[in-house]
Ligand code: IMP
């Protein structure tokens with residue numbers, strides 16, 4: 001075990017994780033509240049929850065089970081050419097939803113909003129598909145997003161400006177399976 005590792009968990013394989021920022025119970029409670037908010041926000045019409053892979057996969061799975069109104073689910077896959085810890089803003093869609101977007105309430109579900117570059121690009125792409133409404137739901141918001149051109153309508157938690165992993169979030173594809181969100185720094 002590395003001496004700087006303060007969180008002890010066999011999932012970590014001895015790698016340094018400084019502290020748990022949001023534990024599983026805290027996340028579950030907040031995701032339940034978000035499900036209620038989202039259920040109430042759409043009194044009518046078709047709602048499509050569109051998860052941005054891969055980071056949103058656990059959040060989306062938990063969130064949609066807390067939404068008590070008719071719903072469809074699909075995914076988008078975007079690739080961004082940045083290094084492991086920052087996004088470049090050069091975002092490409094590598095999987096396009098098969099579900100029709102036109103005329104639907106689209107809820108773009110993101111794991112975390114950092115610079116906002118990914119969201120900006122995706123919102124432009126999705127807006128062009130003529131949805132009835134288009135909103136963002138993010139589990140975490142770093143509020144470092146000076147470039148973000150869109151409001152994030154549903155936010156789980158304000159996040160510290162640290163690199164976070166777990167509950168879907170990765171560092172070099174590791175740590176996505178942690179049931180909590182932890183800081184690597
Ligand atoms: P943005 O384009 O800078 O807003 O970055 C958004 C994307 O970068 C997210 O969807 C994540 O995949 C990744 N990202 C940003 N911050 C973190 C973090 O703290 N941990 C893990 N991934 C992050």
Ligand code: MG
Pocket residue numbers: 055170
């Ligand atoms: Mg990532």
